[in-house]
Amino acid sequence: xxxxxxxxxxxxxxxxxxxxxxxxxxxxxxxxxxxxxxxxxxxxxxxxxxxxxxxxxxxxxxxxxxxxxxxxxxxxxxxxxxxxxxxxxxxxxxxxxxxxxxxxxxxxxxxxxxxxxxxxxxxxxxxxxxxxxxxxxxxxxxxxxxxxxxxxxxxxxxxxxxxxxxxxxxxxxxxxxxxxxxxxxxxxxxxxxxxxxxxxxxxxxxxxxxxxxxxxxxxxxxxxxxxxxxxxxxxxxxxxxxxxxxxxxxxxxxxxxxxxxxxxxxxxxxxxxxxxxxxxxxxxxxxxxxxxxxxxxxxxxxxxxxxxxxxxxxxxxxxxxxxxxxxxxxxxxxxxxxxxxxxxxxxxxxxxxxxxxxxxxxxxxxxxxxxxxxxxxxxxxxxxxxxxxxxxxxxxxxxxxxxxxxxxxxxxxxxxxxxxxxxxxxxx
Numbered sequence: 001x002x003x004x005x006x007x008x009x010x011x012x013x014x015x016x017x018x019x020x021x022x023x024x025x026x027x028x029x030x031x032x033x034x035x036x037x038x039x040x041x042x043x044x045x046x047x048x049x050x051x052x053x054x055x056x057x058x059x060x061x062x063x064x065x066x067x068x069x070x071x072x073x074x075x076x077x078x079x080x081x082x083x084x085x086x087x088x089x090x091x092x093x094x095x096x097x098x099x100x101x102x103x104x105x106x107x108x109x110x111x112x113x114x115x116x117x118x119x120x121x122x123x124x125x126x127x128x129x130x131x132x133x134x135x136x137x138x139x140x141x142x143x144x145x146x147x148x149x150x151x152x153x154x155x156x157x158x159x160x161x162x163x164x165x166x167x168x169x170x171x172x173x174x175x176x177x178x179x180x181x182x183x184x185x186x187x188x189x190x191x192x193x194x195x196x197x198x199x200x201x202x203x204x205x206x207x208x209x210x211x212x213x214x215x216x217x218x219x220x221x222x223x224x225x226x227x228x229x230x231x232x233x234x235x236x237x238x239x240x241x242x243x244x245x246x247x248x249x250x251x252x253x254x255x256x257x258x259x260x261x262x263x264x265x266x267x268x269x270x271x272x273x274x275x276x277x278x279x280x281x282x283x284x285x286x287x288x289x290x291x292x293x294x295x296x297x298x299x300x301x302x303x304x305x306x307x308x309x310x311x312x313x314x315x316x317x318x319x320x321x322x323x324x325x326x327x328x329x330x331x332x333x334x335x336x337x338x339x340x341x342x343x344x345x346x347x348x349x350x351x352x353x354x355x356x357x358x359x360x361x362x363x364x365x366x367x368x369x370x371x372x373x374x375x376x377x378x379x380x381x382x383x384x385x386x387x388x389x390x391x392x393x394x395x396x397x398x399x400x401x402x403x404x405x406x407x408x409x410x411x412x413x414x415x416x417x418x419x420x421x422x423x424x425x426x427x428x
Contacts, residue, residue, distance in 0.1 A: 004098075005060075005067040007187055012051040012071060015183040018195055019044040020356075022179050027330065028202050029172040032127070032163045033082065033240050034255070034280050036217070037205035039172035041327050042081030046088060047180070049078020068095040076244050076251055080219070080324070082120075083173040085253045086128055088244040089119040105143065109136040121231060121241040126160025128173030135181075143188045147181040154178050154198050167206035170198050214238055214255035216303065217278045218262055223270040224250050233265045255280060259300060275314060277303050278328070285380025287387060288329030290360075292317055292338040293371050305375050312342075319348045326358055333384050336362045337374045337391065363391050370395045 002010065019026075019040070026040030053074025059066030072095040075088035093115030094108045113136035116129060123129050134153040135146045157171040158164045164171060175198060182195035218238075222230075227243050230252060235241055238256030245251065256262050259277050266272055277299055291302050294313035302309035308325045310317050322345055326334050336346060346362050353360060361384055365371040374391040382390070 003062040004064040005062050007184075008064065008067040008071060009054060010187040011180075011184045012047070012054050014187050015180045016044070016048050016051045018179050018183045019047055019176065022175075022195060023327075023356075025197055025201050026172050026176050026179070028205055029169045029175055031167045031169065031206055032124075032161055032171065034213075035163075035205050036280050037283060037330055038081060038328060039083045039176060041330065042084045043087060043173070043176040045080045045324050045327065046075050046078050046084035050074035050088075050091065053077070065095070065099055068098050071095070073246065076246055076249070079244055079251050079253075080328075081217070082240055082242050082253050083128065083176060085242040085244045085251060086116045086119055086173065087176075088251070090116040090132060092244065092246065105141050105146070106136070106138070109138075109141065109146070112136070118227075119242050119244055121235065122239075124161065126157040126164060127171050128177050130157060130160065131171075131174040131177050143181075143185045147178070147185040150174075150178045150181050151198060158199065167202070168200045169202065169206065214240075214280060215257045216259050217253070217255055217280050218259050218276070219251065219253045220263070220266070220272050220275040222250050222252060222266055222272045224248050225270055229269065230266070233269055234262050237262050237265065260296070263296065273314060275299075275311065278308065279303050279306055281306075283330035283380075286331070286333065287380050287382070287384060288326070288331030288334040289375060289378045289380070289387075290322070290325045290329060290334055290336045291371050291375050292322075292336070292342050294368050298368055298372065301372055302375050305378070306380070307375050307378060317342065317345065319345050319352075322346065323349045323352055326353055326360060327356065331380075332358050334358060334360050335378065335384070335387055335391070336360050337365050337371050338362060339366070340364050361388060363388060363395070365395055370398050373398055 023040040023044050026043065027037045030037050030039040050071045054067060054070040057066055057070040072091040075091045079085050079088040090112040093111035097103055097107045097111035113132035116132050117123055120129065131150050131153045135150050138146060138149055154170050154174045157174050158169065179195045186192055224245055224247055230243055230250065231241065234254060237258055238254040240255040242253045243250055254262060263272060263275065275296060289307040291307050292310045292312055293299060293302060294311065296311065299309040299311050308329050310321055310325055343362055346360055350360065363374060365374055374395050377390050377394050378387055
């Protein structure tokens with residue numbers, strides 16, 4: 001009989017596999033709180049990070065506290081979206097409960113449900129929180145019964161939220177939790193199986209009257225602060241505020257029309273890093289676009305154009321960052337506007353992306369300005385080749401003239417032809 005720690009490792013592996021198999025299904029259910037079609041992707045990336053942290057832990061193989069600690073830490077570090085924050089908090093709650101003597105599945109579930117609910121500023125019935133609450137109330141739980149009860153409650157979510165009822169679907173986050181519980185049941189029973197879908201599964205994210213009331217989703221890490229302090233600082237600036245923390249670092253998620261104001265307000269109280277800004281709308285068209293740029297301002301400009309932007313000025317862009325960005329684009333064909341130095345990173349993720357039937361098409365840009373210009377002519381409705389030709393043409397016919405000595409550099413402007421696209425910047 002495997003130890004609890006060994007079960008956790010097996011569950012992490014099986015959970016990542018099952019979530020991968022159900023990404024598209026869960027994304028298509030994602031209509032609440034906004035229909036942006038990325039809950040499956042967010043849960044997968046969050047739990048994959050948890051899995052990799054657990055694989056790398058150095059404690060005893062049978063140390064369940066060490067195993068859940070690594071899982072919780074990995075989920076927090078890799079948390080994506082509102083659903084990822086909630087999952088990370090649920091795992092953090094389980095880790096805290098397992099440190100006590102005579103822990104049980106029931107105490108772990110209760111701690112997970114309590115901590116997950118506390119992460120959200122305005123919890124609603126009919127979400128993953130409702131499913132967590134229900135399974136935490138089973139008097140003498142065993143994992144198969146827990147998984148079955150979760151599925152029963154998931155069916156009920158459709159009648160608890162108007163958006164779900166209108167779209168005819170169950171909650172996406174709750175469905176992701178059911179997938180993970182099915183994975184745990186399979187590990188404990190030794191029976192490999194899939195996780196059958198629940199109710200109607202649309203081919204795409206349903207078009208329902210629950211448009212995002214804010215424009216952007218912002219996720220960032222910051223030096224730990226109490227939840228009430230964070231709420232007081234930025235709660236008025238947005239909706240869907242959720243927070244996960246380990247006492248040293250807080251990961252914050254919020255929907256807002258004012259990312260720069262959110263980040264400025266938080267910057268006054270603590271240092272921040274790993275900032276992600278995305279537009280809150282489901283991916284449209286047949287093609288996605290990812291850009292690697294420098295600086296939060298340029299990220300904002302690119303995100304406004306409807307592309308996913310990574311900021312190399314704030315951190316080294318890793319293969320994991322690029323992999324996550326391509327998945328978040330929700331397209332099988334993705335253009336990547338990047339510098340020559342980024343191409344090796346692209347090559348390291350190509351095989352990994354093929355497992356998800358995704359292909360990246362790099363377009364080299366020699367400046368931040370040309371990256372912005374290339375993204376500005378991107379059209380998701382056009383083919384890969386049409387976009388490549390258009391973007392490459394704009395970049396190739398662009399010149400950036402940096403003025404340092406006004407009198408001397410003005411002569412450079414005289415050399416510009418009528419057919420060139422020129423950007424002039426003032427340099428120090």
